[in-house]
Amino acid sequence: MEWLRSCTAWVKRAWSTPGHERNTALLVGKSALAATLAWWIAYDLLNAASPAFAPFSAVLIMNATVYKSVWQALRYTAAVTVGVAVQAAIGFLAGPDLFAFVLVAVIALCIGRWPALGEQRSQVATAAFFAFSTYATATTTADKVNQLGQIILLVLIGCGLGVLVNLCVAPPLRYRSAEHGLQVLAGRIETLLDDMADGLGTGEVDSDRAAKWRRAGERAQHAVGQARAGLDTAESSLPLNPRRFLPAHRGYLGFDRYRQSVDALERAVYQLGSLTRSLGRWREAEDTYTYSPALKAYADFAAxxxxxxxxxxxxxxxxxxxxxxxxxxxxxxxxxxxxxxLGAARDNELPLSDASRPYGVLVVEATRLMEEFQNTCDALKDTAAES
Structure with a gap:
């Protein structure tokens, strides 16, 4: 019964709090609604020969944002239209034989390499093959033309209903995605800095711990990509979305400050990576200089x-x-x-210019880290002032 408890917990999260579960549930529900309406129109009202094209199209273009749904609908409709047009041209010229199918396949697959169609490029060949099948089973020329035109009509119906449902039923505003991306990225940085503060404070900077810091830095770098993806989703959820005009959402008409914060934290991650690589080359036997006060000061700075x-x-x-x-x-x-x-490094006359020791990198990266964290603070402060 573990699966039942997991499902129940998932439903509770989707019902009680905004987040991935609720977004998924909404997307599934809207896709089902759009598909049902599309099937009803295609099968019951139009009595179409291939009614599945309509619900398939509605589900295919349903996306996390209204803007992406519209964009995918345009690309998908274009891909299907081109595929059907290729089949129609070859079919009426060469007939529905094997040679004609080879020509349709080659031409459709070549057009399917067109970057302008984006994710829907493969649908050119798919539509052409379905159109060829429909064309081959039709008995008269008028029937052939009618069936091919019906495919495009069903796609238009499905895409139109998909966009309409996504627009009218809880159109998604994903501005929280921008916050979540920053939260995850900052959390990774916090974990790394916390362990660095502990290690530098106690003087435990051996190769194993430095390797651990490098791995944590790599995870933080991965979180940068997630943060940028969250920002892109948040920004794409604004165009064509009527909810952005509601008073509760008018403070989220731009995410430039959030992007500045991500940029600054990304540079901070890079500086931390440089720092951890330098510490990885730390000499186990260092008795030439008195470095403990500087490391203790750096530990406080990291904290x-x-x-x-x-x-x-x-x-x-x-x-x-x-x-x-x-x-x-x-x-x-x-x-x-x-x-x-800086004072501890100066007072203890540490060799900041000696590349074989990490002191110079510690001081340089400390200054750069402070700049990036200050930039992040300033960007978020400006965001708060604009809200």
């Missing part, structure tokens, strides 16, 4: 950046003003911690 990342990891647009104020306060603390890092 101050971790606190900023923690606030971003809990980003909430409804409390963004308060969170932005808290980030600015923490950024001031981080600036003070950075000055202590």
């Amino acid at each position: 101050s950046l971790r606190d900023i990342a923690h606030v971003i990891a809990e980003l909430d647009s409804d409390a963004l003003a308060e969170q932005a104020q808290e980030m600015c306060r923490l950024a001031t603390i981080a600036h003070e911690a950075l000055q202590k890092v």
Whole structure:
């Protein structure tokens, strides 16, 4: 009965809170509604010979956003029209024999390489093959023309209903996707900085721990891609969406500041990657310089950046003003911690120009990290001011 408990928990999450489960349930429900309406029109009202084209088209173009649904509908309709046109031209010239099918297949597959059709490129050949089958079974010329035209009509009906249902039934606004992407990315950075602060503070910077930091940095880099994908989804959910004009959503008409934040955090991830690679080359026996005070200062600096990342990891647009104020306060603390890092390096006369030791990288990357975290704080502060 484990599967039943899992299903029940999934349904509860979909019902109670916004998120992936609810989005999935809405998409399934709207797809089923559009497909049902398309089948009813094609089968019961039009008595079409191939009514499945309509519900298939409705489901195929149903997307996470209205804008993407419209775009996919246009591309799919174009692909089907081209495929049917290819079959019609070859069929009426050469007839429904094997040689004609070879010509249809070659031409349709070549046109299917056209980048302008995007994800729907393969539908050129699919439509051409279905059209060939329909053409071959028709008995008269008028019937052949009628059947081929009916395929395009059914596709138009299915695409139109798919777009209409997506537009009228809870049209998705995915602005939370932008927040979620930032949250995940900041959470990965927070985890890395937390472990770095602990390791640098205790002096446990061996090869195993440095390797662990590199792996954490790679996971953070992967989260950058997820954050950008979330931003793209959020931005594409705005065009053609009537819900964006409602008072509750008017503060989400642009995501430039969120993109600036992702850009800054991406650069921070790169700086952290450079830092972890340098620490991976740490000499196990280092007794030439007194480096403990500098590492302790750097541990405090990493901890101050971790606190900023923690606030971003809990980003909430409804409390963004308060969170932005808290980030600015923490950024001031981080600036003070950075000055202590620079002071410790100077007081202990560490060889910052020696490439065989990580001190120079520590200081340089500390400055760059502070700049990127400050940029992130400023971008989110501006976002809060504009909301």
